[in-house]
Amino acid sequence: VSLLEDELETEAEESPGAATRSPAALTAFRRGASGVTVPILTTVIAFIAGGLIVLATGHNPFSTYTSIFNGTGLNWLFPWVSGAERATAAGNLQQTLIQATALLLVGLAVAFAFRAGMFNIGGQGQYTVGGIIAVWVGSSFAGMPPVLHVTFAIVAAGLAGAVWAGIAGVLKAVTGANEVISTIMLNWIAIWLGVYCFQLGGPLQNPHMASTPVSSTVLPGARLPVIWGSSTLQGLDAGIFISLALAVVFGLLINRTRLGYESRTVGFNPEAARYAGINAGRTWIKVMLICGAFAGVAAALDILGWKFSLFTNDIQVSQIGFYGIAVALLGRNTAGGTVAAAVLFGALLTGTSDRNISLSIDPTLVQYLTFMIEGIIILLVSTDVITLRLLKGGRRIGVAIRRRPSDKGGASEDGAK
Amino acid sequence: MSVGSFAVTPAEAVSPKRLAIAGLVLGALAWVVTIPPIGVRTIVPSIVLAALGAVAGAWSITGGERKLGIEAIIVSVIAVCGAVASVKSGHSTLESVFTWSALVAATLRYATPLLFAALGGVISESSGVINIGLEGMMLMGCFWGIYGADLLHSWVWGVVVGMISGGLLAAVHAFFSIHLRANQIVSGFGINFLALGITGYFLEYHYGPNGTPLNISMVPNVKIPGIQHVGFVGVAFGDANLLTWVGLALVPGLTFFLFRTKWGLRLRSVGEKPRAADTVGLPVMGIRYAAVIVSGMFAALGGAYLSVGFVGSFSNDMTNGRGFIALAAMIFGKWKPWGALWACLLFGFGNAMSDRVSSVNPTLGTLFEALPYVLTLVAVAGVIGRSRPPASDGLPYVRE
Numbered sequence: 009v010s011l012l013e014d015e016l017e018t019e020a021e022e023s024p025g026a027a028t029r030s031p032a033a034l035t036a037f038r039r040g041a042s043g044v045t046v047p048i049l050t051t052v053i054a055f056i057a058g059g060l061i062v063l064a065t066g067h068n069p070f071s072t073y074t075s076i077f078n079g080t081g082l083n084w085l086f087p088w089v090s091g092a093e094r095a096t097a098a099g100n101l102q103q104t105l106i107q108a109t110a111l112l113l114v115g116l117a118v119a120f121a122f123r124a125g126m127f128n129i130g131g132q133g134q135y136t137v138g139g140i141i142a143v144w145v146g147s148s149f150a151g152m153p154p155v156l157h158v159t160f161a162i163v164a165a166g167l168a169g170a171v172w173a174g175i176a177g178v179l180k181a182v183t184g185a186n187e188v189i190s191t192i193m194l195n196w197i198a199i200w201l202g203v204y205c206f207q208l209g210g211p212l213q214n215p216h217m218a219s220t221p222v223s224s225t226v227l228p229g230a231r232l233p234v235i236w237g238s239s240t241l242q243g244l245d246a247g248i249f250i251s252l253a254l255a256v257v258f259g260l261l262i263n264r265t266r267l268g269y270e271s272r273t274v275g276f277n278p279e280a281a282r283y284a285g286i287n288a289g290r291t292w293i294k295v296m297l298i299c300g301a302f303a304g305v306a307a308a309l310d311i312l313g314w315k316f317s318l319f320t321n322d323i324q325v326s327q328i329g330f331y332g333i334a335v336a337l338l339g340r341n342t343a344g345g346t347v348a349a350a351v352l353f354g355a356l357l358t359g360t361s362d363r364n365i366s367l368s369i370d371p372t373l374v375q376y377l378t379f380m381i382e383g384i385i386i387l388l389v390s391t392d393v394i395t396l397r398l399l400k401g402g403r404r405i406g407v408a409i410r411r412r413p414s415d416k417g418g419a420s421e422d423g424a425k
Numbered sequence: 426m427s428v429g430s431f432a433v434t435p436a437e438a439v440s441p442k443r444l445a446i447a448g449l450v451l452g453a454l455a456w457v458v459t460i461p462p463i464g465v466r467t468i469v470p471s472i473v474l475a476a477l478g479a480v481a482g483a484w485s486i487t488g489g490e491r492k493l494g495i496e497a498i499i500v501s502v503i504a505v506c507g508a509v510a511s512v513k514s515g516h517s518t519l520e521s522v523f524t525w526s527a528l529v530a531a532t533l534r535y536a537t538p539l540l541f542a543a544l545g546g547v548i549s550e551s552s553g554v555i556n557i558g559l560e561g562m563m564l565m566g567c568f569w570g571i572y573g574a575d576l577l578h579s580w581v582w583g584v585v586v587g588m589i590s591g592g593l594l595a596a597v598h599a600f601f602s603i604h605l606r607a608n609q610i611v612s613g614f615g616i617n618f619l620a621l622g623i624t625g626y627f628l629e630y631h632y633g634p635n636g637t638p639l640n641i642s643m644v645p646n647v648k649i650p651g652i653q654h655v656g657f658v659g660v661a662f663g664d665a666n667l668l669t670w671v672g673l674a675l676v677p678g679l680t681f682f683l684f685r686t687k688w689g690l691r692l693r694s695v696g697e698k699p700r701a702a703d704t705v706g707l708p709v710m711g712i713r714y715a716a717v718i719v720s721g722m723f724a725a726l727g728g729a730y731l732s733v734g735f736v737g738s739f740s741n742d743m744t745n746g747r748g749f750i751a752l753a754a755m756i757f758g759k760w761k762p763w764g765a766l767w768a769c770l771l772f773g774f775g776n777a778m779s780d781r782v783s784s785v786n787p788t789l790g791t792l793f794e795a796l797p798y799v800l801t802l803v804a805v806a807g808v809i810g811r812s813r814p815p816a817s818d819g820l821p822y823v824r825e
Contacts, residue, residue, distance in 0.1 A: 065630055127610055175802075183492055183806045188557075188610070189756050190805055192749050193798040200795035209788045334618070337611055372634075376625030383619030387597070390615055391607035 047338055047345065047389075051352065054384040058377055067373075076374060080104050080359035100358060102237045102244040106314055108354030109251040110135075113306030114332030115350050116258045117173075117299040119341040121187075123262055124295040125275030126180070130173055130191025131303045132329025133198035137172040138165035138304025140202050142311040143318045144212055146226035154229040161230055162250070162308040169304020170297040172198060177296030181289030187296075195329065202323040214317070221320040232313045247309035252347070254302065259343035261298070271295050303332070331357075334382055337389045356381070441488030448481030448497030456504035459511040461523045466516075471508035475501040492806065499803055510789070522781045526660035531780060533662075533669050534735065536773030538563065538744075540672040541727030542751030543758065543765035544679055545720035550760055551683060552716030553696035553817040557613030558598045559724045560748025561620030565590040566725025567732040568624035571637050571739040580642045583733040584668075584726065591725020592718045594620060599717035603710055606821035617748070625741050637738045644668050644734040668730040675723075679762040692716055696815035699822040709822050724748065753801055760814055772797045 059069035081100025083089050089097055114131045121128035142165035149157060172194060179185040205212040207221045214224045237243025262268040270291045273281040278288045306328075311318065335353050339345030360374040455475035458465045465471070482497030511519055542559045549556040556562075566587035573586025598616045601607040628637070646666050652658045683689040694702040695712045703709050727747075732739045750772055757771075758764025775797030783790025 061626070065626075179802075179806045185805045186756065189753050190802055192753060193802045193805070196746070196750075196798040197795045197802070200791055200798075204788065204791040204795075207788065207791055210791075330614070330618070333614060337614075370629060372629045373626060376622045376629065379618050379622030379625060381622070383615050383617070383622055386615030386618055387601055387607075387612055388615075390609075390611035391601055391605040 047340065047349070050338070050385055050388040053388060054381045057384050058381040061380060062377060065373075072374065072377075076356075076359040078359075079361070080355035082355060098237060099241065103242070103361075104351070104355045104358040105244050105248055106242070106354075107357050108350045109248045109313070110306040110310045110328060111331055111335050111353050112251050112255060112347055112350035113302045113309070114328050115335030115339060115346045116255060116343070117169075117302035117306070118332045118336035119339065119346055120258065120262070120271070120295060120302065121299045122336060122341045123268075123275050124271035124291060125278065126187050126292065126295065128173065128176075128191060128296070128299050129188055129329065129333070130176055130194050130300075131332040132326065133191065133195035134169040134172045134300040134303035135307045135328055135332075136195075136198040136202050136323055136326070138169040138307035139311055139318055139323070140198075140205055140212070140223075141165045141168040141304070142308035143223045143226060146230040146312055147224035147317075150227055150229075152229065157227070157230040158232060158312060161312055162305055165308035165311075166301040166304040169300040169302070169307070171300065173296040173300025173303070174293060177293040180296075181292045187292075199323055202318070203320045206318060206320050206323070223318040226312060226316040230312060231316065232309070242314050245309075245313035247313040250305070250309060254305065255343045255347050258302075258346075262343070267291075267294060303329075331382075334386050338385055353382070441485040441490035442493060444481050444488065445485035445490045445493035445497050448478045448485060449493070449500055450478075451475070451481060452478030452497055452501030452504045454478075454504075455501060456507040456511070459508045461519055461525075464516070464519065466512060468509060468512050471505060471512070475505045475508070478504070496803055496806070503799075514785075518785050522778075522785060524781075526657045528774070528777050528781065529661035530665065531777035532770060532773040533665055534773070535776040536769040537666065537669045537672050537734075538727040538731045538747055539751045539754055539769040539772055540676075540766060541668075541730065542724040542748055543754040543769055544672075544675055544762055545723030545727070546752055546755035547679065547683075547758075547760055547762055547765055548692070548723065549717050549720035550755065550818050551696045551815055552692050552713045553699060553815055553820065553822070554599070554602050554713055554717050555609040555613065555819040556595075556598065556717065556720055556724075557610050557752065558594070558616030558620075558748075559613075559720070559751055560744055560746065561613075561617035562591040562594050562721040562724035563728035563731075563744045563748045563751075564617075564620045564624050564742070565594050565721075566728030567743050568628060568728075568739050570725070570729030570733040571641060572627070572631065574642050574733050575638055578642055580644045580733050583642065584644065584729050587729035587733070588722040588725045591721040591723075591728065593721075595718045595721020595724075596714075598721070599714045602821065603713050603717070606823070609819050609821075621742060624739075628739060628741065636740065639738070641733065641737050643737050644730070666730070666734050668726070668734045672727075672730075673766075676762045676766045683762070693815070696817055699817050699820075703822070703824060709824070713822075724751070727751070753805075756814075757801055757804055768801075771800065775800075 055073070059073065062069040062072050077083065078097070079100055081097045081102070081104050084094065084097035084101045114135060117131050117134060118128050142161050145161040145164045146157070149160070152160070173191075176185075176187045176190040176194060179190050180187045203221075204210055206223045207213065208219070210221070212223055214220065214222050216224075232245040232247050234243040235246050235248075260268075262272065270281070270286045271294075273284065273286055274288045274291045281288055281291075315322075331353055335346055335349040338352070339347070339349035356378050360371065360378045451474050455471040455478065457463065458470055458474065459468075478501035479498045482494045482501065484494075485497070486494035542563050545562070546556055546559055568587075569590035570583045570587030572583075574580050574583025577583070577586070594616060597619075598609075598612055601612040601615075602609040632638075644667050646664050647670055649663050652663050654663070681689075683693060691702065691707050692712055695707060695709050695716075699709045702712075728744060731743060731747075736743075751769070754768035754772060755765050757768035758766070775793065778796070779790045779793035781790075782793045
C-alpha cells in the first residue's frame with residue numbers, strides 16, 4: 009500500500025495540473041479513485057492477456073468471451089434478452105450467485121487475517137471442517153424444528169471452522185509458529201480427516217449407499233429455502249443473504265469496533281501495537297477465530313443450500329481456499345471490494361464450467377484459461393505498479409491531448425521510465 | 426537439595442532440555458518396540474515407555490522447557506495410539522506393512538520430488554525472496570518435461586525443457602518480486618494459478634482428451650550391480666531412480682556451495698543484509714534474480730521427476746500440493762539443505778507408510794496420510810519455533 013501511495017504522491021507532484029488544486033486534496037481524490045480504478049483495470053488487463061493466449065492458440069477471443077459472459081447469466085440483466093434465452097440466463101445467474109455466496113465468505117476469512125497482518129492460507133481446511141460438521145448436523149437430529157436446525161448447523165460449522173483456524177492462531181501467539189505453514193498443514197489434515205469420515209467404511213459414510221464414498225444427505229428440514237428459481241434445479245438459496253449480512257458485519261467489525269482497530273494496528277505494526285498496550289498474540293487468536301468462523305459458515309451455506317451431501321472427491325478437488333485468497337486480494341480486503349470480487353470469480357467459475365453449452369471452444373480449455381486470467385490478476389494485484397503506470401500514462405496522454413501541443417511540461421517523456 | 430525427592434527441579438539434576446528430548450525419545454520408542462523387527466506383542470511396555478516419556482515432558486515443563494515438553498507429551502500420546510493399533514493387528518499384517526527395505530525404497534521415491542523443490546526453496550529464500558510459487562514451478566516441469574520428452578524422444582530433453590519452463594516461470598516471479606517490489610507471497614500465489622492454467626491449457630491444446638502418449642522416454646533407474654540382489658540394501662537402494670541419486674547428491678553439494686564458497690557467501694549475504702552486500706559492490710538484484718530462477722529450475726526438476734521419472738504421463742494439477750509440502754519441509758528444515766532432506770524424508774516416509782497401511786486397511790491408511798502433516802504442525806510449534814529465516818527474507822531491496 010505504501011508503494012501505491014508513493015506512486016500517487018509522486019504523481020501528484022509531477023502532474024502539471026497539480027499546482028491549481030491543493031496537492032493533498034488531489035492525492036486524496038486520486039487515492040479514492042484508484043481504490044476502484046486499479047482493481048478494474050487489473051481485471052481488464054488480465055482479460056486482454058487471456059484473450060491474447062486464446063488468439064495465439066487459434067481461437068476467436070471475442071466469441072470465447074461472449075459465450076463465457078452469456079454462461080455467467082449476467083446477460084439476464086439486459087432487458088432485451090427474452091424467452092428461452094432469458095430462462096437459461098436466469099438459471100446461469102443463479103449459479104453465479106450460488107458460487108459467489110461461499111467465495112465471499114472464504115474471501116472475508118482471508119481478508120480479515122490480511123488486515124491483521126496475517127496470511128490465512130487455511131481457508132480450505134476451515135471450509136472443509138465446517139462442511140464436515142454442517143453435513144453431519146444437517147443429516148442428523150431428525151425432528152428438530154427447521155429454523156432451529158438450520159441455525160444449529162450453521163453455528164456448529166462456524167464454530168468448527170473457528171476452532172480449526174484458532175489452532176493456527178494459538179500456535180502463532182504462543183510459540184511463534186508461522187501461520188503460513190501451520191495453516192497449510194491444517195488444510196491437509198482437514199482434507200484427510202474429511203476423506204476418512206466419508207470414505208467406504210468411514211465413520212460418517214452414508215449407511216444407505218454402502219458402495220459410494222459420500223456423507224448422508226441433509227434432511228429436508230435443515231435445508232435453506234430457495235428464493236429464486238426451481239428448488240429441484242439448484243435455484244438460488246437464502247444463503248446469499250446470510251453471506252451479504254456477514255460482509256456487513258465484517259465491515260463494521262473492521263471499521264467500527266475495538267477489535268477491528270486492534271487488528272488493524274497489529275497488522276500495521278505489531279511492535280507499535282504492543283507499545284499502545286495491545287496484546288498482539290491475543291489479537292491474532294481472536295482474528296483467526298473470526299476468520300475460521302467465516303470459512304466454516306461458507307461451507308455450511310454450500311451444504312445446506314445446494315450440495316446437501318459431501319463426496320470424498322469434492323473434498324479433495326475443492327480449490328475454494330485459493331479462490332478465497334484471490335477474491336480477498338482483488339477486493340483489497342474491504343467488505344465492498346470482496347463482494348464485487350466474489351461475484352466476478354463466481355461468474356468466471358460458472359461461465360467456464362462444463363454445463364455452459366454455448367461455448368464456442370472446448371470448455372476444458374476455457375476452464376484453464378480462467379486459471380491463467382486469475383493468475384495474471386493475482387500477479388498484478390501483488391504489485392500495483394504496472395497498473396498504476398498504465399493509469400498514469402493514460403492520464404498523461406489525456407492531459408497532453410487537452411493541452412496545446414506547444415505547451416512544455418513533459419506530458420509523456422517519463423511515462424514509461 | 427535432597428536428590429531423589431520429587432520436589433527437586435530438573436534443572437538441578439539434568440537440564441530441562443535434555444529431559445524433554447529424553448521424553449521425546451521414550452515416547453517414540455513406545456511405538457517402535459511394537460513394530461518389526463522388535464515386534465513386542467503386548468501393550469504393557471509401550472504404556473510404560475510412553476508414561477515415562479510424558480512424565481519427562483511434564484517435568485521438563487516445570488523446569489521451563491515448555492515447547493519441547495509439550496511436544497514430548499504429544500508424541501507419547503500419538504505413540505501409544507500407534508502401539509495399540511500395531512498390537513491389535515495381526516503379526517502377518519505387521520510384517521507386510523513394515524517391510525523396511527521396501528519402505529525405504531518407497532520413502533526415497535516419494536521424497537525425491539519434494540527434495541528438489543525444497544532445495545530450490547532454500548536457494549531462493551537464502552537470497553531473500555520468498556517462493557510460494559514452488560508448486561507452480563513444479564507443475565511446469567511436470568508438464569513441459571513430458572512435452573519435451575515426447576517431442577524430442579528423449580528423457581534428457583524432457584528434463585531440460587521442463588527445467589527451462591520452471592526457470593521461465595520463476596523469472597516472472599523474480600521480475601515481480603525483485604523489480605516491481607511486489608508482495609512476494611501474493612506474487613507466488615499468482616504464479617501457482619498461472620502454472621495451473623498454462624499446463625492445463627496446453628495439455629488440452631496439444632493432447633486433447635486422450636491425455637499424454639503412453640510411450641514416453643523415461644528417466645532410467647540406476648541398477649547398482651554389486652548390491653542389487655543383496656537383501657535389504659538391494660531392495661532399498663539397488664533400483665532407485667537416477668534423479669533420486671541426483672537429488673541426494675545435491676544436498677551436500679548445495680551445502681558446500683552455500684557455506685563454503687565465495688558465491689554461496691554472497692548469496693547468503695544478499696538474503697541477510699542486502700544493504701551491506703550492495704555497499705561492498707555485490708549486484709544484489711542480479712544475485713536474487715539468479716537465485717529465484719535457479720530455484721524454479723530445481724522445483725521444475727522435481728516436477729519432471731514426477732512425470733518423466735516416475736509416472737510417465739501428465740494429468741492436470743499433477744503436483745497436487747507437493748510444492749507447498751516442499752515449502753513446509755524447507756521451513757521445517759530451518760532453511761538448510763540437510764534439514765530440508767530430513768523433512769522431505771519424513772514426508773516421504775508418511776506417504777510410503779500410508780500406501781502400505783492402505784493395502785491392508787484402507788480406512789486406517791487415510792489417517793496415516795495425515796500423520797506427516799500432524800508431525801510437522803507439532804514440530805513447527807516446538808522445535809523450529811526458535812529457528813529463523815534469512816533476515817531479509819521477503820523484503821524487497823530498494824537501492825538508495
